[in-house]
Amino acid sequence: MASLFSRLGDLxxxxxxxxxxxxxxxxxxxxSYVELLTVLALGLLAVIPVIVPERHRQRYRLANQLFGIAIxxxxxxxxxxxxxxIRNFHRGLSEIGRENIVALYYCSVPATxxxxxxxxxxxxxxxxxxxxxxxxxxxxxxxxWHRGRKRCGHPFSWxxxxxxLAVTAIFLGWMxxxxxxxxxxxxxxxxxxxxxxxxxLLVLVWRMGAWDARLRRLRVLSFAIIVAxxxxxxxxxxxxxxxxNKVYDPASVLATVMVALAALVVPHVWCRYLCPWREAIAWxxxxxxxxxxxxxxxxxxxxxxxxxxGVDAVADGKVDPRECHMCLKCVDNCPTKAIALKxxxxxxx
Amino acid sequence: xxSVSSVVxxxxxxxxxxxxxxxxxxxxxxxxxxxxxxxxxxxxEAVREWSFxxxxxxxxxxxxxxxASPALTVVAxxxxxxxxxxxxxxxxxxxxxxxxxxxxxxGGPIAESPAVGLVxxxxxxxxxxxxxxxYACYADSRGAGDGRKLWSPRELIPAxxxxxxxxxxxxxxxxxxxxxxxxxxxxxxxxxxQQGWLVALDMQTGRELWRRAAAPGMLSSxxxxxxxxxFTVFLAxxxxxxxxxxxxxxxxxPLWHYxxxxxxxGSPAIDADPASPRVFLGSKFGNLIALDARTGKxxxxxxxxxxxxxxxxxxxxxxxxxxxxxSHDYNLWAFRASDGQVLWKRPLGGEVYSxxxxxxxxxxRGAGDGxxxxxxxxxxxxxxxxxxxxxxxxLLAVAALDNHLYVxxxxxxxxxxxxxxxxxxxxxxxxxxxxxGSPAALEAGSExxxxxxxxxxxxxxxxxxxxxxxxxxxxxxxxxxxxxAVTAALFVGVVLPAVLxxxxxxxxxxxxxxxxxxxxxxxx
Numbered sequence: 001m002a003s004l005f006s007r008l009g010d011l012x013x014x015x016x017x018x019x020x021x022x023x024x025x026x027x028x029x030x031x032s033y034v035e036l037l038t039v040l041a042l043g044l045l046a047v048i049p050v051i052v053p054e055r056h057r058q059r060y061r062l063a064n065q066l067f068g069i070a071i072x073x074x075x076x077x078x079x080x081x082x083x084x085x086i087r088n089f090h091r092g093l094s095e096i097g098r099e100n101i102v103a104l105y106y107c108s109v110p111a112t113x114x115x116x117x118x119x120x121x122x123x124x125x126x127x128x129x130x131x132x133x134x135x136x137x138x139x140x141x142x143x144x145w146h147r148g149r150k151r152c153g154h155p156f157s158w159x160x161x162x163x164x165l166a167v168t169a170i171f172l173g174w175m176x177x178x179x180x181x182x183x184x185x186x187x188x189x190x191x192x193x194x195x196x197x198x199x200x201l202l203v204l205v206w207r208m209g210a211w212d213a214r215l216r217r218l219r220v221l222s223f224a225i226i227v228a229x230x231x232x233x234x235x236x237x238x239x240x241x242x243x244x245n246k247v248y249d250p251a252s253v254l255a256t257v258m259v260a261l262a263a264l265v266v267p268h269v270w271c272r273y274l275c276p277w278r279e280a281i282a283w284x285x286x287x288x289x290x291x292x293x294x295x296x297x298x299x300x301x302x303x304x305x306x307x308x309x310g311v312d313a314v315a316d317g318k319v320d321p322r323e324c325h326m327c328l329k330c331v332d333n334c335p336t337k338a339i340a341l342k343x344x345x346x347x348x349x
Numbered sequence: 350x351x352s353v354s355s356v357v358x359x360x361x362x363x364x365x366x367x368x369x370x371x372x373x374x375x376x377x378x379x380x381x382x383x384x385x386x387x388x389x390x391x392x393x394e395a396v397r398e399w400s401f402x403x404x405x406x407x408x409x410x411x412x413x414x415x416x417a418s419p420a421l422t423v424v425a426x427x428x429x430x431x432x433x434x435x436x437x438x439x440x441x442x443x444x445x446x447x448x449x450x451x452x453x454x455x456g457g458p459i460a461e462s463p464a465v466g467l468v469x470x471x472x473x474x475x476x477x478x479x480x481x482x483x484y485a486c487y488a489d490s491r492g493a494g495d496g497r498k499l500w501s502p503r504e505l506i507p508a509x510x511x512x513x514x515x516x517x518x519x520x521x522x523x524x525x526x527x528x529x530x531x532x533x534x535x536x537x538x539x540x541x542x543q544q545g546w547l548v549a550l551d552m553q554t555g556r557e558l559w560r561r562a563a564a565p566g567m568l569s570s571x572x573x574x575x576x577x578x579x580f581t582v583f584l585a586x587x588x589x590x591x592x593x594x595x596x597x598x599x600x601x602x603p604l605w606h607y608x609x610x611x612x613x614x615g616s617p618a619i620d621a622d623p624a625s626p627r628v629f630l631g632s633k634f635g636n637l638i639a640l641d642a643r644t645g646k647x648x649x650x651x652x653x654x655x656x657x658x659x660x661x662x663x664x665x666x667x668x669x670x671x672x673x674x675x676s677h678d679y680n681l682w683a684f685r686a687s688d689g690q691v692l693w694k695r696p697l698g699g700e701v702y703s704x705x706x707x708x709x710x711x712x713x714r715g716a717g718d719g720x721x722x723x724x725x726x727x728x729x730x731x732x733x734x735x736x737x738x739x740x741x742x743x744l745l746a747v748a749a750l751d752n753h754l755y756v757x758x759x760x761x762x763x764x765x766x767x768x769x770x771x772x773x774x775x776x777x778x779x780x781x782x783x784x785x786g787s788p789a790a791l792e793a794g795s796e797x798x799x800x801x802x803x804x805x806x807x808x809x810x811x812x813x814x815x816x817x818x819x820x821x822x823x824x825x826x827x828x829x830x831x832x833x834a835v836t837a838a839l840f841v842g843v844v845l846p847a848v849l850x851x852x853x854x855x856x857x858x859x860x861x862x863x864x865x866x867x868x869x870x871x872x873x
Contacts, residue, residue, distance in 0.1 A: 175833070179826040181696055191829075192836045199840055217848045 065133035083238035126327030135263035188251035223276035298338035305330035375519030379619035384708035385421035404436035409775035416802020433459025456480030466522035477517025511537035530568035605645030615660035631657025649689035654678025664707035675701025695762035699751030708790035710797030771805025
């Protein structure tokens, strides 16, 4: 009996000692405020897309997106939204050599995104990004209708125009309310992105079929503006920025709601036309080891892959790597498995 | 009725108007105006923008504050700021030469403002530290790197091995006596010490004159005022008990007490009108309560939309005595002191966490010459050009959790200017656990400046009228809409045509594929 108690006590001690794993993760690194948990959580999010099984992959992806939203809001405080990440990356780079732990902290999110994109492809967009997840979840409401429109080449629709006008009215009304009741700063520039988004919606209602590809060039401009602002130390807030900040940020709340509403009118409209990170990730993933490849012999041109793609990255069984979010819906929906995930690990010379 | 109040106000303003060599309580007097008068002797003397950083930061824990509120005085003709904080050090900053004159390290964080009083004609800085001691150093300690001591640090609470850090308030100085409250929680079951004390020390020697158990738990900084010829100390306990003590005699005599409806973090503000002295105190219930300073009888109470967790201050709005309080509902409120009527409320960009500073400044340069734009709030007409301001005029300074410090007109609540004072140095901070430092004003006509210990670890000195890189551009409603219109015009007129220019899409193969795909689906 004594030995049993002794063994139980031993087991209990070991279990308690394991709590140290969590405890240590919640402690600041080298006395700083940088918590290991932030980096660990980020790493976990990035690894999941690679390790999940093919069976029920889309369910895992949804779970990862929801987990990502929670992790980003409650753990990864340095994210600060799509614009803030670029600003913080610049800050982190400038801290290297002075405050290396702080530099690690601020560089960890963008470095993880870029490095995982370089290796595994743009999985951040399809599996983790909270802004993308928000649009995808909202877009499910009219998903079937949008798929029908896509098949017909995005023709003009009065219903779509009414929706775009409703979004415009909400933007203007909200702006009128905020300008009368809140103090705004020049730095609250996310309202201008919201405005551009609203104008884009109106343009897309008329000419989405013809101008879709060319309008995606706007991402380059968006990226250039944000990088220039970061180098000039301008604080420009972005959609979902408020979720990572301690203070109420009315401009960011407005921009987030606008992105969500706009995704009802045009699926993934932010990712397609304005997200600066999308451009950087596409560049980083250009030579990634994991990529989608189509076997023309197997392709029956059924169009299911293009049908399920939320960002119109697939056409005639072929995947455009610059637009692909690596959500793998096309792979999972291909009846002949013509589209497959290829891993091109080159051996060391 | 107003004439008496106006005279009292004038007296108080004039009292502040003389060049100040002392700062007798945490916000410089019962009205909590937090302003100090200074007259430059030569035209070259000007307070320029400056930021000072103390020792490196510490890990965040609830209750820690970056900087306490500063005390400003004029020492040997030079404006100086005394400020302590989490770096456990009291810093004496020369605002003219932009240098630290001396620094005194203590054994614990300094959470509250110091007080400056005259001892034998010489200014002495008094402060309490979490190491349970009260310190006294000469304000003019040139040549002594860590301050010239008036007396050795006086221990207020005997140490035990189970005692937590002590909470010592800002001192209150009056006629040679220093009043200070203290609290330290001893978690040992045998002692279970949870009592908060009000202690009186002799300013000259540091000898303890008396101590009185005030209330269990943490206590606010004491505020004092002459009420019917008796010097009365007002003290609020964190758990909401507001007490008044007559300290005219050799021992304190309780006068009255009042139980607030919720937790109180701030200290009372006093309108020392001889005809009807009033005490004002806000709580985390969100209400501001006015009491008769003589009897403790409730005069009025008003609700804000959220916590009022810092102290109020008393000033004037268009010749009417007013009390100003910031709230976590994003507003700075101005109430009429006599009956609590709302004179104005000004929405700002974030929760107003600081106590307001009430001062006179901005003699027609910068702030009033149209450089800053109207913020388009509910009490102003954004369409009209900025009206010429009388000079000098009454202003308020408050800090908000949107990381900005605002300067507003006391009469209307119009935002005159604002400064970006940085984000908290910690990524996660709890609201309502601690009073962050509040701004103080150096009144010097056109050289008026604000001093604020920000929660980003910097102490900022910000000229009101002169050049200041921290100044932010608050957008008026008109500017905001013009900005949106210009952005729309640029986007539609320049960006869109540039993006759509040319017949070739970025990826011609892709466009062709898309077209074929669309046509094949149409056929199907």
